[in-house]
Amino acid sequence: MTESTVAIHPEPTDFEEHGHQRRLVGWPGRIAMAAALGFSSYQIAVAAFHPFSSLVIRAIHVSFLILLIFLLYPGGKERDKGALPWYDVLLGLAGFSLGFYHLFFEADLIERSGDPNTADLVVATVATILVFEAARRVMGWALPLVCGTFLAFGFFGQYLPEAIAHRGFGFDQVVSQLYLGSDGILGTPTLVSATYIFLFILFGTFLEHAGMIRLFNALALGLVGRAQGGPAKVAVISSGMMGTISGSGVANVLTVGQFTIPLMKRFGYTPVFAGAVEATASMGGQIMPPVMGAVAFIMAETLNVPYAEIVKAAVIPAILYYFTAFWMVHLEAGRLGLLGLPKDQCPNPWTALKENWFLALPLAALVYMLFHGFTPMFSGMMGLALTAILILGAALAARISATALRYVFWFALGLGAATFIRWGIVPVLGVIALLVVVCYAVGGTRRTLHTMRAGLIDGAKQALGVGIACAIVGVIIGVLTLTGAATNFAGFVLEIGEKSLFLSLLLTMIVCLILGMGIPTIPNYIITSSIAAPALLKLGVPLIVSHMFVFYFGIMADLTPPVALAAFAAASIAKAPAMKIGFKATQIAIAGFVIPFMAVYDPALMLQGDAPILAVVYVVFKATLAIFLWGSAAVGYLWAPLKLVDRLVAIGAALSLVVALPITDEVGFAVGALFIVWQWMRGRKMEP
Template identity: 55%
Template structure:
C-alpha cells in the first residue's frame, strides 16, 4: 500500500503526535483551545454560523500544519513553511468574522481582496487534504474545480454555460455551498462534539469496560475471542463513528487474542475490520455521515437512527454467524471461564461510565437536537470523571448523597432553562458552574490533579481526532460547490434513470460500483457526499424513498473500506495481524458477503429500515411485512454464511455450498415466485443437511 493510501485512513493515528518540545506544548494548548471554542459555540451559539464554520476550518488547519511542523527537523525549511502555513490559515479564517457585515452587504459582488483571500483559503484546504488523505481526494476535487472553470468547452451533454473565475471563487469561499458548506457546518456543530465525547469516554476506561463485558459474555463460547471482537466493536461504534479508529483501538487487543485461539491471521484481521466498520452505522452516535445525511435531507437525526438500527443489527449478526461457523469448521473452543472477567462485575465496577451514553440516547430519542444532546452528554461525562476523585474519600452514605445531588442538579440541564431564586439560568450554564466547582475541588483532593490532566488530554486528543473528518468535510465542499453551481450531478443522474427505466436492479448495481470505486481512495464522508449528490436524486426518480437511497449509498461507502484492492480498514488491521492487507481484505469480503445484500433488500422492502412504502408492505401490512423480511434476512444470512465458510452443523461439500448460495440468492431476487422457490430450496437444504449430519450418520462416517 502506498504512503498516500495509508494517509487516506480516516483515523488520527498517523498524524504526528504532540512530542515534548515547546512547540508541542503550544500545539497542545491550541488543541485544548480548539475544543473549548467548539464547546462554547455549541452551548451558547454566540457567533454567526458562517463565522463558526470559518474558525473551525482555521483551527483544523492551524493544528494540522502545526503538528507536521513540529514533527519536522528543527531549523528546517519544512518546519518554517508548515508553521507559516498554520498561522496564515488561522489568520485567513478570521476574515469572515472581521468582515462579516460587509460580506453580507456585498453578497454577489466580491472585491479583489475577497478573491485573493478566497484563493489562499481554498489552496490551503487542498494542501491540508493532501497531507491528511494523500492525493486521491484532492485530485478528484481538482477535476471538479477544473470542470467548474472550463466545463463550457466540453461536448454536450457534459458542458455547462460557463462561469467567471470570480463566481467560482465566491461559491467556494464566500458562500455556504463551498468549503464552508453543509459538511463543515455539521463537522463544526455535531461531529466535533461526538468525537470529543468519545475521547473522554475512551480515556475514562470505556474501551476496557466494553472489552471486559464482551469477554465475560461470549469469551467462553465457541470462537469466543472473535465474538468478543464483534461485540466490543459494536459497542465502540455506539460512541466512536470512525471505523478505522475502531480497528486500531479494539483490534490491538482482539486480533492477537483471535490468533492465539486458533484463527488464521487474515481471518482475525478481517473480522476486526468488518466489525469495526459497522460502527459507522451503529446507533446512537453512528458515523459523521449520519449527521451530514440528517442535515442534507432536513430530517431529525432520530429518523436516521430509526432507519439504521435494523440494518446495523443484521450487519453484526452476519459477522457473528460467520465467526461462529468458522470456529466450528476449525473445531475451535472458547477461552476458559476461569481466565475471563465477569461481565456483571465489570458493569458493577464501572457502571457510571454508561450514564452519559444512556443520557445521550434518551435525549436523542426524546426529540432534542444532536447539538443539545451532544453538549449535555459531554458535560455529564466530564462531571462523572471529575466527580470520582472528589467522592472517593467520602464515607459511603455521604458518597451516595453526593452523587444523588449531582445527578439531580445535572438533570436540570435536560431543560433549556430553569428558575432558581428568581434568576433564570440555562441548564447548560448549571453544568458549567458544577464543572467549575469540581475543577477547583480537584486541585485539593488526592488523584484530582491527575484527573484534571486526563480531562485536558481528552480535550486535546478530541481535537486531534477531529482532523481527518474536518479536513475531509472542508475539501469535499469544493465538489458540492461545483455541483451546486453547474448542476453537473443531473448528467450522471440521467444515466442512472435511463438504466433504471429498464431495470432498477441494474441502476442499484451501477450506484454500488460507483461507491466501491470511489471508496478505493477516499474516506466514507466524501464518498457519501459525492455519490448521494449524484445518485440520490436519480434513485428518487425511480421511486426509491430518498432516505433509503441515501442509506444505500452510505452503506456501500462503508463496504468500500473492506473491498480490495484499497481496503483501508483491512490495511489498518494488517500490521496488528502481521498479515497482508490484501489477504485481510479478501477475508473481509467473505465475512461481510451477506451484508452486501441488506441495502438491496431495503430498496425493494423499505420496511427493513422502518420506512413506509414498497409493494410488500402494501399487500401484507407494515408489521407483518417487517417480520417477513427479518425472517428472510436471517435465513439468508445463515445460508450465505454456510456457503461462504463451508460449514453449518458439519462441513459442506462444494455442490452443497452452491445449493445454499443459490437458495439464498433466489430469496433476494425480485422475479415472480422467486421467494417461494428460495424458501423451498432453503428448507430442503436444511432438512438434507440435518439428516446428513445427524448423530448416527456422523458416527457411521
Template identity: 60%
Template sequence: MTSAATGRPADEAAAAIHDPTHGSFPLTREGKVLFWIAVAFSVYQLASAAHIINLPSQVVRAFHVGFLVLLTFPLVAAMTGKPLPVRILAWALGILGMSVAFYQWWEYVPLIQRTGFPLTRDIVFGVIALATVFAAAWVIMGPALPIISGLFLAYCFFGQHLPRPLNHRGYWFDQVIDHMAYGTEGIYGIPIYVSATYIFLFILFGSFLERAGMIKLFTDVSLGLVGHARGGAAKVAVISSGLMGTISGSGVANVVTTGQFTIPLMKRFGYRPAFAGGVEATASMGGQIMPPVMGAVAFIMAETLGIEYYEVVKAAIIPAMLYFGSAFWMVHLEAGKRNLLGLPRNELPSALRAIREGWYLILPLAALVYLLFSGYTPLYAGTVGLALTALLVLGGTVALGASSIVLRYMFWIVLGIVAASFFRFGINVVLAAAAVLIVANLFVAGGRDTLAACRDALAEGAKTALPVGVACAVVGIIIGTMTLTGIANTFGQYIVSVGQTSLLLSLILTMIVCLILGMGIPTIPNYIITSTIAGPALLALGVPLLVSHMFVFYFGILADLTPPVALACFAAAPIAREAGLKIAMQAIKIAAAGFVIPFMAVYTPALMLQDGGALTEAIGFWPAVVYIVFKASLSIMLWGAAVIGYLRGHLAFWERIVATVAAFMLIMAMPITDEVGFAMAAAFLGWHWWRTRETPQAPASQAGG
C-alpha cells in the same frame, strides 16, 4: 507505516493522526504549543456548542476550518521530524489558513453586502482558503480526495469546453472563487457545518468516555458473555467493536483501539491472521451504522434531508442488527470448521461484575439515546452527554476523596440530582456543576491527574477530528461544483434511463460508483459525493428518500473494506501482521450482510422501517417487517454457510452451490423467487441435518490454542 487514508506507504504522521492510540503530541517545545492549540480548538468548539460564544454560522465554520489548517500542517511536520525550514513553512501555511478565518470574522457584514461582487482582497483570501484546504487534505489523507476535488474545481473553470451534455455555460475566475470560498456552498457548506457542530462534539464525547474506562467495560462485558463459547475470541471482537460503535463513529479508530486487544487474542486461539484482521475491520466499520451515534454520516444525512436525526437512527436499527449478526454468524462457522474452542472460564472477567463496577459509564450514553429519541437536536444531546461524562470523570475523583462511605454516597446523590436538573433548568446547571468540580479537583488527591486526563482528552479529540474535518472542507468543493454547474443532473439522468429498463442495474451501477469512489476516500466524502449524484436519481426511480441515501451510505462504508485500498483493513494490517489485501478479501466475505441489506431494503423498505413497497401494501407494515427480517436472516445464514463451507459439518461443493442459489433467490424480489428460495433452503437444511445428525459435536468450553 501504512497510511490509513490511502492504504499505501505514506507519511507516518498522517497514519498516526488517524490512530488515536498513537499517544500524546511530540514531546518538544513545538509539540507543547501544538498540544495547547488542540486544547484551544476543543474549548472553542465546546463554547460554541454551549452558546457561550455566539458567532454567526459562517464565522463558526470559518474558525473551524482555520483551526483545522493551523493544526494540521505543523503537526504533520513535527510528527515526521521534518527539518527546520520545512517546519517553518508548515507553520506559515497554518497561520495563513487561520488568517482567512479572522478575515471572514472581521469582514463578515461587508462580505455579505458585496456578495457576488468580490474585491481583489476577497479573491486573494479566497484563493488562500482553497489552497490551504487542498494542501491540508493532501498532507493528512493522501492524494486521492484532493485530486478528485481538484478535477471538479477544474470543471468549473474549463467545463464549457467539453462536448455535450457535459459542458456548462462557463464562469469567471472571481465567480468560482466567490462561490467556493465564501457563503455556504463551497468549503463552508453543509459538511463543514456538520463537522463544526455534531461531528466534533461526538468525537470529544467518545474521547472522554474512553478516558473514563468505557473500552475496558465493553471488553470485559464481551469477554464475560461470549469468551467461553466456541470461537469466543472472535465473538468478543464482534461484540466489543459493535459496542464501541455506540460511542465512536470512526471505523479506523475502532480498529486501532479494540483491535490492539482482539486481533492478537484471535490469533492466539487459532484464527488465521487475515481472518482475524478481517473480523475486526468488518465489525469496526459496522460501528458507523450502529445507533445511536452512527458516525458522522448520519448527522450529515439528517441535515441534508431536513429530517429528525432519530428518523435516521430508526432506519438503521434493523440493518445494524443484521450486519453484526452476520459477522457473529461468520466467525461462529469459521470456529466450527476449524474446531476453535473458547477461552477458559476461570480466565474471563464476569460480565455482571463489570456492569456493577462500571454501570455509571452507561448513564451518559443512555441520556444521549433518550434525548435523541425525545426530539432534542443532536447538538444539544451531544452537549448534555459530554457534560454528564465530564461530571462522572471529575466527580469520581472528588468522591474517592471523601472521608467516609456515607459522604461518598451523599456526594453521588447530589451529583445525580444536579445532572437530572438540566431537564428543568437547562444545560447551564450541568456546566456550572462541572466548573465547581474542576475547582474541587484542584484540592483533592489525584484531582490534578484527573484534570490532566480531561485536558489530554480535549487535545486527542481535536487531533482525531483533523482527518474528518479536513475531508468535510475539501469535499465541499465537489458539492459547490454540483450547485454551480448542475453536473449532477447529467449522471442522474443516465441512472434514471438505465432504471427504466432495470432498477436492479441502476442499483448495481450506483453500488459500483460508491465502491470506486471509496478507493482512498473516507466514508463521509464518499457519501456526500454519491448521495449528491445518485441519490436524486434513485428517488426518481421510486426508491424512498431515506432508503436511497442509506443505500449509498452502506456502500460508502463497504468501500473501506473493499480492495485495492480498504482503509480499515490496512489499518488492521500492522496489528495482524498480515497483508492488507488478504485482510480485505476476508472482510468482504464476513461483511456479506452489508452487500445484501441495501438491495433488500430498496425492494422492501420495511427492512428500514419505512413505508412503501408491494409487500407492505399486500400484507401490512408490521407483518412486512417481520417477513423481511426473517427472509434476510435466512439468506444471511445460507450465505455464511456457503462462503465458509460449514454448518453442522463440512459442506460438499454442490451443497455450497445450493445454499448460494437459495440465498440469492431470497434476496431477489421478483415473482416466485421467494417461493423457490424457501423451498431450496428447506431442502438444503433438511438434507444437511440428516447427513450430519450423528456427527459428534466438539465441546465449546475448552481453551484453544
C-alpha cells in the same frame, strides 16, 4: 479479575488513520497542545452559546483545522518528525487568520455578494489553496485530486463535449462560490463538522479516556468468551459496542483491535482471519446507533430530517450486519474446531458493570434525548457535559471510604446533574467548573483533570481528518451547484433504471466502491448522494433508503481491496498482509452486501413507510435466513463441511430471498428449509 485473566488494556500502535503526525516535544508540542485545547474550547463555546452567525462559525472552524494540520502533519517525508519548520508555523497562522475575515467583514461580504472585490478574491484563493494542501497532508493525494478535477471542470468545463459541458464561469464566480458563500468549502458538510460531529467525537474520546473500552471488552469477554470461537465473538461484540460511541471504523480497529486480534491469534485463528474479523466488525461502527459516523449527521442535515429518523433507518441493518459477522466467525470456529476461552480468563460481566456502571449513563441520556425531540447538537453537548460530571464525580467518590456515603454522593450528583441539564447549559458548566476546583483541591483526584485535558486534546486531533474532508469536499458541492453537472449522471442512472432498477443499484454500488478506493466515507457519500440518490428517488426508492444505500456501500469500500483502510489498520496489529485481510474481510461481510438491496425492494427493513409490524418482522426474518444461508455457503460449513453442490443450493436459496420477484420468496423459504433440515441430519450422522 485474576492474574490469569486476559488483559483488556489496548496498547498503542504506529498505524495512523490519516497520514503520520509529528511527534512534537518541547515548545512545538506545547504550541500544538494549546492549539488543540483552543479548538476544543471554541467548539464547546459554539455549542453552548452559539456566539457567531453560522457562516462565521464554519470559517473559524476551518481556520482551526488548517492551523492544527500544518502544526501536526509534515508536508513531506521529513527526517526528523519531531521538528516543526518555521514555514509550517507561518502557513498555519496564515490559514488561521483567514478564518476571521468572515468575522470582521461579514456585513460587507453580504452586501457585495456575487460581486467580490480584490481582497475577497485573494482571501478566497489563498484559503482554498491551504485547504487543498491541508487535505493532502492528512488524506493523501487521492481526495485533493478528485476535488481538483471538479475544480478544473468548473474553470474549463465549457470546452468539453456538449453532453457534459456548461456555459462557462469567470474566475471570480468560481472562487467566490468556493469560499465566500455557504455552498462551497463552508457548505453543509463543514457546518455539520463544526457543530454535531466535533461534539460527538469529543464525547467518544471522553468515554474512551474514562475507561469505556475496558468496560466493553470486559462485558464481551464475560458474555461470549467461553462460547465456541469465543475470542472472535468477543471482537464482534466489543467492536459493535464501541461503535455506539465512536463513528470511526478505523479508530475502532486501532483501539479494540489491540486487544481482540492478539487474543484471536492466541486461540487458533490465523492472523489474516483475526485481522479481517476486527476490520469487518469495526467498520460497522459507522452504522451502529446511537452515535453513527459523521455521514449520518450530514445526511440528517442534507435531508432536513431529525437525526432520530436516520438512527431509526439504520438500526435493523446495523443489527443484521453484526449478526452477519457473528455468524461467520461462529461457522469458522466450527469448521476449525476452535473452542472458547477458559473460565478463569473471562471476567464477570456484572462485576465489570458494577464497577463502571456510571459510564453507561451518558450513552443512555444521549439515546433518550435523541429520541425525544432534542437536537443532535444539544444532545451531544449534554452528553459530553454529563460525561465530564460523572468522570469528576467518580474521582471524588473513590475518595469516600464509607459505602453508604458513597451512594448518597452518587444519588445527589445524579439528581443534581439531571436537574441542571433540565435548566440549561450554563448551570451545567457551572457544576463542571465547581467539580474541577474540588478535584484540584482534593488529594488524589488531580489525575482526573489530566484525563479530561487529554480527552480535549485527542478529540481535537481526531476531528482533523473528518473536518478537513468535509471542507475540501465542499469544492465538489460548490462546482456541482454552480454548473448543475449532477443532472448528467442522474439522467444516466434514470435511463438504466427504466430498464432495470437492479442495474441502477448495481451501478451506484460500483461507483461507491470505486470512489472508496481513494477517498474516505464522507466525500464518497457526498459525491455519490449528490448525483445518484436523486435518480434513485425518481425510480421510486424512498429518500432515506436511497441515501442509506449510498452510505452503506461507502462504508463497505473501506473493506474491499485494493485500497481498504480498515484492512491496513488491522494488518498493522495482526502482522499479516493487508490485501489478504481485505479479501477475507470482504468474504466475512459478503452477506452484508445484500442488506441494502433488500431494503430498496422492501423499505420496511429500514422502518420506512406505513408498513405494519408483521411486515417488518417478515422482512427481518427473510434477511436473517438469507444471511444464514450466505454465511454457510461462504465458509463451506454448517453442522458439517459442505460439498460444492450444497453451497450452490444455499446460494440459490439466499438469492431467491433477496431478488424480491414473484414467488421467489416462496422458493427461497422452501429450498432454505430443505437445505437446513438436510444439513442438520448430515451433522447428526457425523457426530461421534
